[in-house]
Amino acid sequence: REDPTEEDEAEGKEIGEGQGLLTVDQPWPGMLRTLFRDEEQYKDKYFSTFGPEIYEVGDAARRDDDGYFWIVGRTDDVINVSGHRLSTAEIEGAIVSYQGVAEAACVPREDEDKGQAVVAFVTLEGDEDSEGGDEFEKNLREHVAEKIGKLARPDQVVWSPALPKTRSGKIMRRLLKNVAAGKDDYGDTSTLADPSVMDDLQERYKQGNGGG
Incomplete structure (x- = not known):
């Protein structure tokens, strides 16, 4: 609902x-x-x-289009932006509602001015290697602002062919938080369906892919 x-x-x-x-x-x-x-x-x-x-x-x-339910995350999982507690699930829902987006996961990153910033790992529909251009990213951020508010706009968008998931389909946000924190060792990946996803994500993040 x-x-x-x-x-x-x-x-x-x-x-x-x-x-x-x-x-x-x-x-x-x-x-x-x-x-x-x-x-x-x-x-x-x-x-x-x-x-x-x-x-x-x-x-x-x-x-999904077959009627199956996939758990995305807890609604009380929040990012504290300038003293405002923003639900990651709500931000992700706004991102996924934008045309062309298949999946998203949001995590916090420390920020000197706001306390925490929103980092969004986004998978687009179509070609698994597809990436959004500057205009697409700008429109996506504005879409989130219209849906929730300006504070919820992602500070950085990382285009990702796939997100790190367990074999049961759960997104491992703990690993994404470590990537956003700039840690070289992002943690145990033994429970992931495809551990190679993390190496690609870390490289994309370091390159500032989609960053702003």
Whole structure:
């Protein structure tokens, strides 16, 4: 489900193919039923966004054209830009909604002026080696600004043929954070489906590919 609009705060809008917030409208055995001695916090955390009958899991997810759901990341994973806490899932959702973008992952990078800056690793549709030009990148940043706000505009865009994923399809943001931090040793890659992705990403980042 997408974020609710002002006209439809209770339910939000169910989406077909695309990215949004993962919700559940039917209970299941392992579902958290309360918080010890804090029923109100439980309701506020899991049922305040879409109403008392829709459980907000706390994950952002992408639904593909076959109807399968892919977990993108936690919605409470944030980047602190000039004192503003920005959801990485929300920024990624805005980037992916731009025509021509297939996938994106955002991580923080230390910044002297803003505290943290947004680094976006972006995969485009079509040719796996395709890269966006200056005009495409400019328009993509403006698209994010229109969707969320100017503070959410990526400070650097790194065009990536593929993102580092585990065999189950989970994006390893820990590795991307190490790349954005300029670390030569970006960590253990044994769980990746294709470890060679990291060498390519690190080289692209060092070259300032798409940087601004």
